[in-house]
Amino acid sequence: MDLFVITGANRGIGLEIRKALLAQNKAVLSLSRSAGTATASFGPLDFRLGLDLASAEENPSRVLDWLREKDLSIKGLVNNAGLLLNRPADQITLEEMHQMWSVNVLGALRLTQGLLPFMVPGAHVLNIGSMGGFQGSRKYPGLSGYSASKAALANLTECWAEEWADRGIRVNCLALGAVQTDMLSSAFPNYIAPLSSIEMGEYIAHFLLEGHRFYNGKILPVSLSNPNSGDAL
Numbered sequence: 001m002d003l004f005v006i007t008g009a010n011r012g013i014g015l016e017i018r019k020a021l022l023a024q025n026k027a028v029l030s031l032s033r034s035a036g037t038a039t040a041s042f043g044p045l046d047f048r049l050g051l052d053l054a055s056a057e058e059n060p061s062r063v064l065d066w067l068r069e070k071d072l073s074i075k076g077l078v079n080n081a082g083l084l085l086n087r088p089a090d091q092i093t094l095e096e097m098h099q100m101w102s103v104n105v106l107g108a109l110r111l112t113q114g115l116l117p118f119m120v121p122g123a124h125v126l127n128i129g130s131m132g133g134f135q136g137s138r139k140y141p142g143l144s145g146y147s148a149s150k151a152a153l154a155n156l157t158e159c160w161a162e163e164w165a166d167r168g169i170r171v172n173c174l175a176l177g178a179v180q181t182d183m184l185s186s187a188f189p190n191y192i193a194p195l196s197s198i199e200m201g202e203y204i205a206h207f208l209l210e211g212h213r214f215y216n217g218k219i220l221p222v223s224l225s226n227p228n229s230g231d232a233l
């Protein structure tokens, strides 16, 4: 059976990607710190495993053990989990930078490297970036550490697509604009996004299944708002 792996699929955009894939009878493995405990199951194709992406002890060994036991191969991976700390650029600490980078960049790197041997030719690795990490977009004050981490993830997308092309793996990055989720409302309590997590999750699920037929190594902005309006996340 082919499997789609999504990080951070217990809430927000990731949860809606997961639901949209399950609605199309795809098998999904959700990975997040609370995935194994705090979330309801949506049926026999809905697999969940608790994993802290930032932990070198857990990531990727815990997932690899699970995959070997189940004998499944991977058709798609969405590096969706993310951490955003809103801190002014002159005050952000190295510890806070490291916290974000260990989830948004290094956690995604470690997981993707680990899962590569389980991916079938034609698999799609989809990185969830941000307009903050999209070159040339106007940046939002307070998001320097987060935006730089998303720029790194976008750059890795181009590198991975090149290096893994001969394995038949395609890699893309969607640079999202604002979407109404916990992340957005805790960072910007008074801001209302033009898109819901359901709308964005359904679009990303569709792109995961179809986008790699048309794109490889691309960083694509998915944002209703003009980045220059200053509401890029």
Ligand SMILES: NC(=O)c1ccc[n+]([C@@H]2O[C@H](COP(=O)([O-])OP(=O)(O)OC[C@H]3O[C@@H](n4cnc5c(N)ncnc54)[C@H](OP(=O)(O)O)[C@@H]3O)[C@@H](O)[C@H]2O)c1
Pocket: 007, 008, 009, 010, 011, 012, 013, 014, 031, 032, 033, 034, 035, 051, 052, 053, 054, 079, 080, 081, 082, 083, 084, 103, 128, 129, 130, 131, 175, 176, 177, 178, 179, 180, 181, 182, 183, 184, 193, 233
């Ligand atoms: N919302 C927006 O406006 C917006 C805009 C641009 C880009 N994005 C990007 O879209 C993605 C989804 O964002 P969202 O708004 O849906 O976020 P969210 O509601 O805050 O959800 C974040 C998800 O990441 C997981 N996660 C966080 N730290 C983790 C860790 N150490 N290990 C494993 N999982 C971890 C969380 O699960 P646990 O807490 O259970 O671990 C949760 O499922 C992120 O990459 C974000 O940067 C969002």
